[in-house]
Amino acid sequence: MPDAAVFVEAQDLVRHFDVSRPILQRLAVREGKRILRAVDGISFTIPKGTTLSLVGESGCGKSTVARMMVGLYGTTSGHVLFDGRDLKQARAASDQRRRLQMIFQDPYASLNPRWRVADIVAEPIRAFGLAQGRDAVLARVAELLTQVGLSPLDGQKFPHEFSGGQRQRISIARALSSNPEFLVCDEPTSALDVSVQAQILNLMKDLQRRLGLTYLFISHNLAVVRQVSDRIGVMYLGRLVELAPAETLFTIPRHPYTRALMEAIPDLEMTGRTRIPVGGEVPSPITPPPGCAFHPRCPLANDRCRRERPELLAAEATMVACHAVQEGRAG
Amino acid sequence: MPNPILEVRDLRVEFPTRRGTLVALDSVSFAIQPGEVLGVVGESGAGKSMTGAAIIGLLEPPGRIAGGQILLEGRRIDNLRYEQMRRIRGREIGAIFQDPLTTLNPLYTVGDQLAETMLTHLPIRPAEAKRRAIEWLELVGIPAAAQRVDSYPHEFSGGMRQRVVIALALCAEPKLIVADEPTTALDVSIQAQIIALLKRLAREKGTAMMLVTHDMGVIAETADRVAVMYAGRIAEIGPVRDVVKAPRHPYTAGLMASIPPLDRRVERLAQIDGAMPRLSAIPQGCAYHPRCPKVFSRCAVDRPELMDAGTTDAACWLHYKSPAHA
Ligand SMILES: Nc1ncnc2c1ncn2[C@@H]1O[C@H](COP(=O)(O)OP(=O)(O)OP(=O)(O)O)[C@@H](O)[C@H]1O
Ligand SMILES: Nc1ncnc2c1ncn2[C@@H]1O[C@H](COP(=O)(O)OP(=O)(O)OP(=O)(O)O)[C@@H](O)[C@H]1O
Ligand code: SF4
Ligand code: SF4
Ligand SMILES: [Mg+2]
Ligand SMILES: [Mg+2]
Numbered sequence: 001m002p003d004a005a006v007f008v009e010a011q012d013l014v015r016h017f018d019v020s021r022p023i024l025q026r027l028a029v030r031e032g033k034r035i036l037r038a039v040d041g042i043s044f045t046i047p048k049g050t051t052l053s054l055v056g057e058s059g060c061g062k063s064t065v066a067r068m069m070v071g072l073y074g075t076t077s078g079h080v081l082f083d084g085r086d087l088k089q090a091r092a093a094s095d096q097r098r099r100l101q102m103i104f105q106d107p108y109a110s111l112n113p114r115w116r117v118a119d120i121v122a123e124p125i126r127a128f129g130l131a132q133g134r135d136a137v138l139a140r141v142a143e144l145l146t147q148v149g150l151s152p153l154d155g156q157k158f159p160h161e162f163s164g165g166q167r168q169r170i171s172i173a174r175a176l177s178s179n180p181e182f183l184v185c186d187e188p189t190s191a192l193d194v195s196v197q198a199q200i201l202n203l204m205k206d207l208q209r210r211l212g213l214t215y216l217f218i219s220h221n222l223a224v225v226r227q228v229s230d231r232i233g234v235m236y237l238g239r240l241v242e243l244a245p246a247e248t249l250f251t252i253p254r255h256p257y258t259r260a261l262m263e264a265i266p267d268l269e270m271t272g273r274t275r276i277p278v279g280g281e282v283p284s285p286i287t288p289p290p291g292c293a294f295h296p297r298c299p300l301a302n303d304r305c306r307r308e309r310p311e312l313l314a315a316e317a318t319m320v321a322c323h324a325v326q327e328g329r330a331g
Numbered sequence: 332m333p334n335p336i337l338e339v340r341d342l343r344v345e346f347p348t349r350r351g352t353l354v355a356l357d358s359v360s361f362a363i364q365p366g367e368v369l370g371v372v373g374e375s376g377a378g379k380s381m382t383g384a385a386i387i388g389l390l391e392p393p394g395r396i397a398g399g400q401i402l403l404e405g406r407r408i409d410n411l412r413y414e415q416m417r418r419i420r421g422r423e424i425g426a427i428f429q430d431p432l433t434t435l436n437p438l439y440t441v442g443d444q445l446a447e448t449m450l451t452h453l454p455i456r457p458a459e460a461k462r463r464a465i466e467w468l469e470l471v472g473i474p475a476a477a478q479r480v481d482s483y484p485h486e487f488s489g490g491m492r493q494r495v496v497i498a499l500a501l502c503a504e505p506k507l508i509v510a511d512e513p514t515t516a517l518d519v520s521i522q523a524q525i526i527a528l529l530k531r532l533a534r535e536k537g538t539a540m541m542l543v544t545h546d547m548g549v550i551a552e553t554a555d556r557v558a559v560m561y562a563g564r565i566a567e568i569g570p571v572r573d574v575v576k577a578p579r580h581p582y583t584a585g586l587m588a589s590i591p592p593l594d595r596r597v598e599r600l601a602q603i604d605g606a607m608p609r610l611s612a613i614p615q616g617c618a619y620h621p622r623c624p625k626v627f628s629r630c631a632v633d634r635p636e637l638m639d640a641g642t643t644d645a646a647c648w649l650h651y652k653s654p655a656h657a
Contacts, residue, residue: 105516
């Protein structure tokens with residue numbers, strides 16, 4: 001079903017990693033190849049000017065999806081469509097590359113240590129010819145640094161002269177410098193104090209309102225996710241288990257894993273409530289459990305769950321992959 | 332009161348540069364008792380990591396301790412030679428850095444790195460070290476630990492690497508843990524598990540901990556006391572409940588008001604307008620005065636030191652009582 005408003009689309013994305021030991025070691029212990037299914041069949045769409053967030057346990061595949069969405073990782077199978085075109089074609093054209101950018105989970109790794117901050121932020125502006133002449137480029141750099149709460153004078157320094165959160169802001173300024181239309185944000189504010197975080201989130205919302213930016217947003221902080229998202233996808237072991245409008249997910253979470261996740265949120269009210277970590281073992285993505293991957297930890301699991309993998313199906317405004325929800329026994 | 336594990340007295344850290352000397356930390360004093368968790372929060376760039384780096388003797392040159400003392404169980408450690416300090420690090424002080432990639436060696440498997448650390452600091456044999464390495468990976472919640480102990484750091488997700496770094500800091504059973512943003516890359520469930528583990532170590536082994544984090548939920552759950560830093564100084568310090576629920580310093584109040592609510596969506600998040608001053612341009616008087624909603628004449632002239640503000644200590648003239656009335 002073609003939808004005019006859809007700007008970015010993930011079609012059945014799969015990404016495997018070969019994590020076998022070196023061949024000689026493997027022969028010595030007679031061990032086969034080991035394939036890790038980091039992402040195992042994920043589909044979603046993001047309408048223009050909206051934000052889709054991905055949440056889920058550490059290691060469930062969020063960053064891998066993020067990297068596939070901007071073409072940094074190839075797909076084992078499946079496609080990414082960007083503004084109606086296959087991402088591979090879109091990225092081949094340099095005027096298209098400008099339109100998608102990513103803010104990385106690890107800002108240290110993404111900043112060139114030998115470049116001054118002003119050059120780091122100016123590089124996309126120069127490469128894509130977004131400002132003409134030295135003064136115009138510098139003015140734009142100064143504007144970007146100010147927007148993320150740094151000083152234009154900071155442009156003369158090198159990345160190692162900044163604190164963790166300041167470096168995070170440099171990478172945000174750099175990502176914004178090419179005037180992207182689609183921005184993938186992998187934990188963009190987790191290194192920031194709550195006040196600077198509020199400043200950055202407010203800036204992202206302003207840009208979205210003014211320029212219609214589209215975001216794929218990843219964060220472990222569910223309060224932040226609630227503030228920025230239009231829709232939220234909950235991932236578990238490489239698959240989407242629930243996809244819902246943001247407010248719906250927080251008011252009526254349906255999948256047992258989503259509910260467990262909500263129980264584990266830290267308590268600021270200091271009511272003395274102990275957090276309930278999601279019980280049981282985190283399964284291995286190398287040997288995922290059969291049937292529903294959540295079944296070893298699910299209070300509602302039954303025989304069918306252990307045998308048959310639930311599909312992501314519509315349940316009112318929500319999409320849920322759970323037999324209990326579909327059978328009406330999830331309460 | 333028992334003797335503190337860590338005592339920091341009047342710490343001053345400077346960065347000499349071509350354009351003059353930058354003061355990154357000034358008059359920083361606090362102590363941590365056995366079994367106590369001191370949370371450290373504050374503006375990004377305020378000097379939290381710098382304080383941790385000074386304690387573990389890993390200030391990045393040209394940064395240097397220019398004044399004050401750091402004492403571990405009553406012994407000065409700020410003036411030790413590199414070799415002496417290296418032995419204390421790992422064995423007596425465990426460090427969890429903000430950036431997991433700098434701690435992990437990309438060329439060695441995570442299991443080898445854990446085993447190596449234990450062999451350096453504990454009287455155990457290699458086979459035992461390997462067994463404990465798997466145990467530690469399980470303790471920090473790495474699934475299929477026995478299978479993944481031979482993985483290299485790049486084969487782990489961001490949060491998994493962070494957990495390996497935590498295991499590395501804890502595995503030699505140090506007396507003091509300096510943890511810089513240990514749980515930022517972790518999902519709420521693993522976070523709860525790690526926090527429970529850290530609290531158990533504090534309770535059962537009397538481990539003292541300095542916990543730097545931006546996550547107020549983690550602070551509320553884990554810390555006994557909190558220090559709030561701004562522009563290289565402690566703005567406020569006190570019991571966690573008082574600092575979070577009834578802050579006495581205007582900066583702390585602004586910070587707490589910026590926490591995004593979990594129970595509803597707001598159009599615009601509260602933020603503190605303006606930016607923290609750069610180290611080379613820290614204003615005279617109270618460093619917060621250009622942004623402070625409560626600023627008055629004295630604030631721009633005199634620098635406030637920490638003073639009794641009732642439930643907490645705050646560096647703010649609002650709480651000044653002239654000696655005549657005290
Ligand atoms: N280059 C790689 N080689 C081998 N395995 C990898 C590679 N990159 C990721 N993985 C594995 O893929 C899985 C998903 O990793 P990913 O980084 O996408 O997780 P994540 O959801 O972003 O986690 P986190 O919240 O901790 O950042 C993990 O099990 C990880 O170990
Ligand atoms: N090598 C350096 N040279 C000059 N200044 C530096 C250097 N390293 C850090 N700084 C400055 O020292 C100050 C304190 O940095 P620090 O890393 O302690 O901040 P932080 O409180 O940990 O912040 P964050 O929450 O962002 O991690 C910052 O203003 C930073 O710009
Ligand atoms: S399908 Fe079964 S095991 Fe999976 S979440 Fe639903 S009830 Fe639980
Ligand atoms: S001393 Fe003055 S400027 Fe500083 S925090 Fe207090 S009231 Fe505000
Ligand atoms: Mg990730
Ligand atoms: Mg820091």
